[in-house]
Amino acid sequence: MVAPPYWQIQDRVDLPAGLDWLGPGEREHLDALKVQKRRQDWLLGRWTAKQALFLYPPLHQLAVESISDLEVLPAIDGSPRVWRSGAEIPVAVSLSHRAGRAFCCLSKDCDVGCDLEVVEPRSPGFVEDYFTAVERAQIEDAGAAGLAVAANALWSAKESLLKLLRLGLTIDSRKVEVQGGSESLGPEWRGFEVAHPGLERSFAGWWCRRGDWILTVATSERTGPPIRVSTNSR
Numbered sequence: 001m002v003a004p005p006y007w008q009i010q011d012r013v014d015l016p017a018g019l020d021w022l023g024p025g026e027r028e029h030l031d032a033l034k035v036q037k038r039r040q041d042w043l044l045g046r047w048t049a050k051q052a053l054f055l056y057p058p059l060h061q062l063a064v065e066s067i068s069d070l071e072v073l074p075a076i077d078g079s080p081r082v083w084r085s086g087a088e089i090p091v092a093v094s095l096s097h098r099a100g101r102a103f104c105c106l107s108k109d110c111d112v113g114c115d116l117e118v119v120e121p122r123s124p125g126f127v128e129d130y131f132t133a134v135e136r137a138q139i140e141d142a143g144a145a146g147l148a149v150a151a152n153a154l155w156s157a158k159e160s161l162l163k164l165l166r167l168g169l170t171i172d173s174r175k176v177e178v179q180g181g182s183e184s185l186g187p188e189w190r191g192f193e194v195a196h197p198g199l200e201r202s203f204a205g206w207w208c209r210r211g212d213w214i215l216t217v218a219t220s221e222r223t224g225p226p227i228r229v230s231t232n233s234r
Helices: 024-031 036-055 057-062 124-129 133-143 143-164
Strands: 006-009 071-074 080-084 088-090 092-098 101-107 111-119 178-180 190-196 201-210 213-219
Touching: 006 036, 006 071, 006 111, 006 213, 024 036, 024 071, 036 071, 036 080, 036 092, 036 101, 080 092, 080 213, 092 143, 101 111, 101 213, 111 143, 124 133, 124 143, 133 143, 133 178, 143 178, 143 201
Parallel strands: 092 111
Antiparallel strands: 006 101, 071 080, 080 088, 092 101, 111 213, 178 190, 190 201, 201 213
């Protein structure tokens, strides 16, 4: 089992007023974004990732003095990559944002994918279109909470795996199947499995519910539960 991934969450109100925390490549990318909401989401994602990276214990040996020394820029496939002074730092980063909040997960020991969802109603049509028969049975077994909790948790777990595989929603979400009890999620991280029959393997993951939010993390290797980065980490 490899070291657990680390995670961080930030809200839109946490964004600083200025842009001096961005690197030159990030400023160039931001200038190319013309839609205000897209710009705000992108900034919140970079801010959250940098907060996590700056406090991430395995990167302390780099002696990063300011978060502006780090740049989080998209690769050709759109997945985030971390750079410092023109050199890529070998750390896997995944980002998700929803309703003014951003979630970041990172690891130096395995690939990661993460997702953030609001606990909200999902229609029967959504369940029919995006879930396998096994997953639909899990949602039905969850009773009244099924469409609000189980459906969002299962959907989030799928999103995390597809981000890990750098596929996004380019494939049918029913090509992967989540296994694990999602109806009784609480604030503590619990494990789940995601089967990918096409790759003839399954992947491990972690999920939790904190208030009206569901957080999920998928990893390419088995790990312990994710650890939140904090100022005590530095």
